[in-house]
Amino acid sequence: MQNNPNTTLVTPTAPITAKTHGGRAKCLQRLARLDLPVPTTVALSFDAVLDIAKGHFPDIDAILTQFPPEALLCVRPSSEDPDWGGPSAVLNIGMNDQRFETLCGTLGVDAATALFSRFVQSYAIHVDRLDPDMFDDIEGEGTDALHRALEAYESETETPFPTTRAAQLTGVLKSMARAWEGTSARLLRQAKGAPADAGLGLVIQQMAFGMGHGESGSGVLQLVSSKTGKPQITGRYLRQSQGRDALSGDAASLYITRDPRGPSLEEHVPDAFAQLVAHARQMRQKLREEMQVEFTIENGQLHILDGVRVARSSRATVRIAVELARDGIIPTQEALMRVEPRALNELLHRQVDRHAKRDVIGSGIAASPGAATGRVVFTATDAQASAARREDCILVRRETAPEDIRGMHAASAVITERGGVTSHAAVIGRGIGLPCVVGVSDMRFEPSKGKLIANDGRVISAGDVITVDGTNGTILLGAPEMQEAALDDAFNALMEWADAERDIGIRANADTPADAQTARNFDAQGIGLCRTEHMFFEPGRLTVMREMIFAETSDDRRAVLERLLPMQRDDFTQLFRIMQGKPVCIRLFDPPLHEFLPTDRNGQRELADALDLPLSDVTRRIEEMAEYNPMLGMRGVRMGITVPEIYDMQARAIFEATVEASRESDPVVPEIMIPLVSAKREVELVRSRIDGVAAAVATEQHVKFDYRLGVMVETPRAALRAGEIAQHCSFLSFGTNDLTQMTYGLSRDDAGRFMSDYVRQEVFAEDPFHSLDVEGVGELLQLGSARGRAAQPDLTLSICGEHGGNPESIAFCRQAGFDYVSCSPFRVPVARLAAAQLAISHKIG
Known part of the structure; x- marks a missing residue:
């Protein structure tokens, strides 16, 4: 046999x-x-x-x-x-x-x-x-x-x-x-x-009986904590029992080691305990894993019935893998391969404790990981007021807009009725580490009445305490027990090993100095996308921005923008200083101007008072700027060509910040990115103005500096015509959020309403805004990169859409020969580990 x-x-x-x-x-x-x-x-x-x-x-x-x-x-x-x-x-x-x-x-x-x-x-x-x-x-x-x-x-x-x-x-x-x-x-x-x-x-x-006249029983033992992965002999032992009876919660179960709460196996049967620990250590060494040992003692004789891999949290997974490598039991490459990249979210963000009771009242798309508890508020203003009172709050919106950013920064988490994984709330949430659930379709939103209504009829009103679990996409009533984030020495060691293995760069998308500091803390290799428009929504700047929008002439606009110039310059100077010589890629102004204008009557009345204009003039101007499809309207480079004063101001701010930051440390080489390009002539026009501003600043400051100009490829035409566009560029960075949107003809904000049905019926294998479509959008990336490099062999290639933090998308970019990917700051460690695993897998075939 x-x-x-x-x-x-x-x-x-x-x-x-x-x-x-x-x-x-x-x-x-x-x-x-x-x-x-x-x-x-x-x-x-x-x-x-x-x-x-x-x-x-x-x-x-x-x-x-x-x-x-x-x-x-x-x-x-x-x-x-x-x-x-x-x-x-x-x-x-x-x-x-x-x-x-x-x-x-x-x-x-x-x-x-x-x-x-x-x-x-x-x-x-x-x-x-x-x-x-x-x-x-x-x-x-x-x-x-x-x-x-x-x-x-x-x-x-x-x-x-x-x-x-x-x-x-x-x-x-x-x-x-x-x-x-x-x-x-x-x-x-x-x-x-x-x-x-x-x-x-x-x-x-x-059967080895755990029953007999002598010392008999059964139990389990392990050498580490399942929660933390740290060395800790744990388990239970139950006299006169079989199988895993000791884990049934029986009050008669003994602790494994000496414990002030009750009797233990170590005290009562020290010889068997010593043998058991020795066997467990031998199993760890020879089986190259932390094992839970199932054992039986029959009349004083020890039997090992089984060994199973220790159940573990994500935090423990990292610690166990690292300690096995530190002890020389497994190589560091294997330690890296044993940790699922997405599992790092549990270490990076506060989470609902896995053992906590959950009273789920709603669910949606898990758009930004982590968990937070707070009182419900329905406006950004109320969120800011809560923050001023040092009260945690959850911002609830039908969907967020740029003017909600201040409220999002003040909130502990965000819930939206509409949206998908690349909607405004999702992108900002991931960028600032804010738990976020979007596309919550199983609750009724009634913000005007200050309430949410769950499917079972329960009403959640403003001020009620709820918890948002952005990792699992659920909304919980009350305040369950939480598990805090922990970036310990094991995490740092794993990241160091990952950096030694990976062969593609990892940058972060960072819009503010706070974002940049987070990226720096996570060892990003620079900033791959700084969306400058978010800087204009600060309270002191928004009014100035609105004055510029209402200016009648180019000179008037330039005069107003002179007041924004020092603010932008200070922002960029801080970014350069925080990144300490690492590359910073700054995208020029992108959104349509109407996003900076109030949509409600009260806001328009306040704007009229601030600008000392009749309300009728304000409302007429806002109506004139309305577009049927603003995401395909006058934004990005189209704004830079038709209202060039904005790009002129931004370029000057970048160059003056470059000079200022370079005085204190290594020379800064800023990267300036033109958004929404679709034609070579657009790049030529913008480049000529930026070169002019650079020359003017160099003359005024009596210094020389370098800079790189590139294009954000987010229209299909830009990808197809990359060969002629690349002749005027140092880099191409594919903005896969908009490129996916335009390739599919899908609104990334509205697709969440039906995307689950499409995936379920296998129309799409997965939500293309969540995982890069390597067949359709991916072909455009391959065409664009190949044609771009054919025209410009030393062209730098990257992606800076939210796909940049997705392990599967990183695999595609690495295979396509991209130089780096850029993602939200809190996704940088995930991307670093995923890139390392891909490099290791490539080496071993």
């Missing part, structure tokens, strides 16, 4: 692999190789179990000859990945009247009765699929209760309870094999990532 590929005695040399017999079988073989006290075990392969499901059984008698005649057995599932689950284990196979009488003499009547009763109920429920309620009328314990259980079984099945070990084992194997092939089980494991044809192995193991 040792060499039988399908019915295999577990020995150090048996033909067992995780892909043929499952992870549990392979782990038990490894424990046997370590000469640990593992009970006799026979492993059934995936093929053998599949045959059983079809009614073809292995030689049961041959299997039973591997065990002592009187030994009781247990059967456990062994799937390729433990996370895929499997049918429940069945213990004490072989119990019958004869074995019962024997155990009464060795264990005592009470213990033997408990074993037999447990087996009868387990067999009835898990093997014969009987209703557990059939045993509800059986009261008390002891032999009378046992006999009533046997009678209930016989009454329900109209057959006596099986008495032979062979018959019982056959029934258990058939039941577990068919359970795995059931529709519900298949759907459940596929939801956990298992392939549709995933196989199940089974292990048949001799």
